[in-house]
Amino acid sequence: MQNVIRNVGTEFIKSKKTFAWWLVILGAAFMPVFVSFVFLSKWKHLIPQQGHNPWDDFTEMSWKGMGFLYTPLFIVLLTCLFFNIEHKNNTWKHIFTLPILKSSIYLNKLLTLLIFIALFYILYIPIWIGCGFFVGLIKPQLQLTNHAPDYISLLSLCFHSFIASLGVLAIHFWLSIRFKNMIIPIAIAIVGGIIWVALYQGRVEEITYFPYAYNYSTVNPPYWVEQKMFGIFPQHEMLSILYFILFSALSYRYFIKTFKG
């Protein structure tokens, strides 16, 4: 365990002074700030009716924005930037001559990336709440300060969004090892994004099997697809976990057997 903490620590040192940290901070802040701006500029249309909690609108707008293309692209960019540290500096050859198992290098990278994504959600929560109350103070008519957000729902959304992101994370983890040029995984993500929007617009049932759509499906499940549940996970989140296992196994094998830096 001590080794894991020490080695994950080295990954955090490597990420110092890189855009990856700014991406996490700005990424967590962007949507709450953007939604706050919308609330402040369109406040007249958003005054809640009697008995309605305005935080529900704030939640819906924020999470729909998050799930649309934002979170998948954030994860893709973060993964690319993270691997680009080694690719750009040509440091793989140094890492592979250190007394550390290749499997440990792989697991440290994956673990660090998962921590980064978790940090994104951890930062998102207070920023989102802070923004909501700030908007409530500026525009009391919106009654955001008179009500409280549904904290349980907020934590649950963060958790399910994290699970829904795992599939895309594993795919791009593999792609980032496979291709040194980070444009390729980003291009694949953009194409993936376009395809999922087309699948959504076309009300295609197979959207359940398309990992780039999972974040939005968590926030706004496609009504034309029968929602099967596996314990606490809807079908698409279960598939996200399966994609994560499948692509992690694929990238692990590639990293151990073939990848030489």
Add this chain to the structure above:
Amino acid sequence: MTIIETQNLDFAFSKGDLVLEGLNLKVEQGSIYGFLGPNGSGKTTTIRLLLGLLPNSKDNIKLFGHNFKNDRINILSKTGSLIEQPSLYEHLSGFDNLEITRRIRNANKNSIDKALELVDLKTASGKKVKEYSLGMKQRLGLAIALLSEPELLILDEPVNGLDPNGIIEIRELLLKLNKENGITIFLSSHLLSEIEKIVTHLGVLSKGKLVFQGQYNDLKELQNKSATIHIETSDNQKASEIISAKFQAPSLLNSHLMVHYQDKEQIAAICKLLVETNIDIYKMQLQNNDLENIFLEITKN
């Protein structure tokens, strides 16, 4: 003790295109082994194989007497390396670069200061690596290789691209590490002149084959064997006949004779012979073939 040993090491990037052929390296403990060869002769490929950076299906590489495939972690924990240009995180400081390796190697915290002091980079350790000169980067690469006090240093062209001062600094540092810390050093170069001042042993690689391996003095011996004495006398023809009677027949050139050098006694004997036969000696000069030429000849053949 043999620190590095390879037995009939072959390698090909594609089928049938051998880059290395039957390499039998032997590097003894405490030596500074110069691994020489022209560009493209297979030096970096050999080093990458020694460090496990290229796949090798056979069990024919041993470091510290252990098979690399079976004992990779133990071997790498005793080995510091620098391959071609040092691998550095340019956006980080020199200190952070060292800290990354220190943590993975689980070395003492003060090992960073020691390594920085050794390569004379202590004052620049807080600067970002992208602001370093090439020489500083090379020294930082060495400092990283020296963390955790390795028993073996494998360095691929460590003075490549350095100015003469930088080359001297690195040379002195390597000598110090070898003498004071007893570190075995395996270093490659394509220029004999860069490393001849420090190596104790040499291996010369040409087109993937080891064409010479031995002590540096063995190469010097070769140098002596290819040396000649140039003699100019009042009667070169007669002098040639006299010398031929006792030594290998000299070559008669335009203005002088050329005799193959054996030893210093031979010079004295020739001198005596010519004086005794009343031949005036105008010039007698020992012509040493320099090591660089010998290296070129070996690799050419």
